[in-house]
Amino acid sequence: MAKDNGGILKWMAEYDRRYVYLALFLVMVGPLLRPIGMPISVSPDTRQYYQVLQQVQPGDKVFFTLNTEFSGYNEIQSGIIATMRLLVEKNARVAFGVAHVEATVIPELIVKAVQAEMTANDYQYGRDYIILGYIFPNEAAVAAGAQDFHSVVTQDWLGRPIAGTFLDEIDDWEDWDLIADFTTGIATSYLINHYALRGTPMIMNCIGVMIASEKPYLDSGILLALLQSMRGGAELEFLIGHPGPGLTAMDGFSFGHYALIIFILIGNVGYFGYTRQQQMKISKEAK
Amino acid sequence: MLFSVPGIINGRFIGFLLDIAMAALVYYYIKTRKMVHIRRVPGLDAIEEAVGRSAEMGKPVICSYGIGGFTYWTLAGLSILSHVAHLTAKTGSRLIVPTGGGDQSLIVRPVAEEIVKTAYTMEGVEDQYNPDDLPFYSGQQYAYIGGYVGVMQRVRPGSVIMTGSHASEAMNIAETSNAVGAITITSGSYISNVAALACASDYILIGEEAPAAGAYLSEDPAQRASIRVQDLFKWLAIAVMVLGIAARSLGNDLMLRLLST
Amino acid sequence: MAEILKNRQLQIIVMMLSFLFVFLPYFLNVPQLNTASTKLITITSIVTAFTIALAVIAQFRRGMNIINRRSRGWYFKAYMLVTLVLMLGFSLISRETGPYHWVMFAVVNPLSSVNYGILAFYMASTAARAFRARNTKALMLLLSGFVVLIYQAPLTGAYFTGFEPIALYLGSTFAMAAGRMFLISVTVGAIVFGVRVILGNEPSVLGISKEEQ
DSSP, X not given: OOOXXXXXXXXXXXXXXXXXXXXXXXXXXXXXXXXXXXXXXXXHHHHXXXXXXXXXXXXXXXXXXXXXXXXXXXXXXXXXXXXXXHHHHTTOEEEEEXXXXXXXXXXXXXXXXTHHHHHHTTOOBTTTXXXXXXXXXXXXXXXXXXHOHHHHOOBOTTSOBOTTSGGGGOOSGGGOSEEEEEESSSSHHHHHHXXXXXXXXXXXXXXXXXXXXXXXXXHTTSSSEXXXXXXXXXXXXXXXXXXXXXXXXXXXXXXXXXXXXXXXXXXXXXXXXXXXXXXXXXXXXXX | OOOOOTTBOTTXXXXXXXXXXXXXXXXXXXXXXXXXOOOOOHHHHHHHHHHHHHHHHTOOEEEEEESSSSOHHHXXXXXXXXXXXXXXXXXXXXXXXXXXXXXXXXXXXXXXXXXXXXXXXXXXXXXXXXXXXXXXXXSSHHHHHHHHHHXXXXXXXXXXXXXXXXXXXXXXXXXXXXXXXXXXXXXXXXXXXXXXXXXXXXXEEETTHHHHHHHHHHTOHHHHHHHXXXXXXXXXXXXXXXXXXXXXXXXXXXXXXXHTO | OHHHHXXXXXXXXXXXXXXXXXXXXXXXXXHHHHHHHHXXXXXXXXXXXXXXXXXXXXXHHHHHHHHHHTOTTHHHHHHHHHHHHHHHHHHHHOSSSSHHHXXXXXXXXXXXHHHHHHHHHHHHHHHHHHOXXXXXXXXXXXHHHHHHHHHHSHHHHHHOTTHHHHHHHHIIIIIHHHHHHHHHHHHHHHHHHHHHHHTTOOGGGGTOOGGGO
16 A cells, blocks of 8 residues: 555665565576476477477588587577487587687586487497587687688697598588587677588577577578577477476576566556656646 | 679679778778768767766766777777766866776777876876776676676766677676666667667667767777768668668569679 | 887788788689688687787786785785686696686686676666656557567467567567668678778777877
């Protein structure tokens, strides 16, 4: 009930932002600690991404590029692991390359996560997959690798020569069958400029804030598919029938969005019920 | 494709032509040294108001120019930094310039130091220049945020002017600036940032407004020539879009084939 | 020799040639040019990687200067230099296991993730604060924001399918148009900036201040 001078309405108009932080924290962490298992829908973009991966043939050479720091990895890891799982099931040959120093240890996290599938499909290091490490420090490296791969990359991430691995079949951008880019925006534009625009098929899993900037590439056909943030990763996990960190987070994800909507509504009620009235009162008094 | 040009890779002729045309126009404008007219960007008034307000309250001004290397946005940020440094030197406010945030930021830092020092010298208050007010907060983005947010919490600035190339740290900085009660003026160099910064800032320079503001302030014929050429090509892009939409609506793919040449 | 290398005209000529070596092979199909271009780009990527080493040395010099002067916060600089040396050492010991691994997973990952995660709270408080229907335009923004927010929650699509076409329409028209506009602006701006640099009208890129010109 509103007190005189609009007590509750005043609070609704001017609530401390820390209430938002607390509410968001509770609604997101609660379902993580005690999962509910709410249903999700699958967006058309995720279905398109899944269809592209279904077309990967055994033996296809896939460049698995990690343009992310550890922070971004936590958002898109569901998409990364689900994609890797699918690629292993398709018996694709995968080369990991990273574009940030923090991401150098991420490929081994991915390999560990899909170890069971890799063992079942008899994946051998060098023959079926290889970890190249930090090979994209700048655009010049990406450009050089696109024109002559072996001039830029001669060793894997542990210093072992790549001669004798499946990378012997790679000379330039034309020899890759697919680029799967997982990005927070570090070297993605370089990969698009030097690979995708030259015709190398490319798919992407990006963080949420990048979706608006990457959608034009999807619309124009430069990207074959775009997996959108953690939600896309969760949808992909659902499609492949292998729940993981993405699906686990979707309950909190949904509740977080609803909590934010509620706070926006509260703010607007407070705005019309208190702030606007105060402004009208002040302008009347000024007259 | 409409036609192929011998010697040029298929599908790249129009791009090549456009690049040459842009280069030729920029060269023409630079060589004529004509001071191209650019309207005053409204954001500059907001910057002057913000610095004035900080001076009245006796609070410092924080101004950053981005975390990237020598890019288009960083140069715009440096031009605005120069303007702000002149203003703070005139008003006697303290200017803090957090630097760092990227691998290339170390290369830009000496230029920023020089800009601020020159501004203070030109205003006749060289003794007020303090090199410790241009702290380097690491070449790592998130460590930079930590330092930037920390300095805002400690000094409680009257205004925060964040221009140049900022990535995800822009949101952190804008929201913290709002929380400490400072006037927040930002520039969105990435489409991803624009939406969030538009909500978080008191004033935002969207996209080209920041380089245009930089060109306006610098009074450099080359920078203004660039802005003019960009405008011309944007008009060309609009014309191509309109023609293309009209052609496609009539079932003709001439424009599409022309652009794919 | 140093004076020759500092010559501005020489620097601009080198820049122009480097630009042509990379620019022309993209448009012209000349195999010899492709080979030379690849070699030059490879050299450039190595030189650029050395700037990281330069950055470390510069940090050391600056840090030692601050520590010697006992400036404000000198102990933070000392801590930074100690951790720098430690990580250097750890990476030389082993990359697969050991202290480097531990620091990456136990220190770098959580710190990096926390800073990134905080963004979600900041975005939420910003949205909660800024989305007010002050006028017609703000109301339209609010309504479209609502639709997109509701659609983004995966639970919504499972029960209310009506939001999807509207949200997808907003994303594929207005948001896409804004994205394309930005792409065009940024691309044209980058090209024009590059031309200015090659013509020598951006001395700051070469490390030359206006006073030295």
